[in-house]
Amino acid sequence: AYLIDSAKEIDPEWFDDKSQPVEVVGLSAGASTPDFLIEGVIEKLNRFSQSPVELIYPKKKSKENALALKSSTF
DSSP: OOOOSSGGGOOGGGGOOTTSOOOEEEEEOOTTSOHHHHHHHHHHHHHHOSSOOEEEESSSOOSOSEEEEEOSOO
16 A cells, blocks of 8 residues: 555556556545546556556545456556
């Protein structure tokens, strides 16, 4: 688990362990977190992913504070 304040704090080395590839990333944000910060994190995760990142929870777009994101391989 990592605590970050913005997408620029995401470390590419978190995704380098090929013996245990990352497939699901949980993202939690406070209700007052601006959407642009959350979207920036998702955009950066897409750069590390070999396939598009998809929202798997919640199934519909909502204002919930927790998201689960999935990619075949980061």
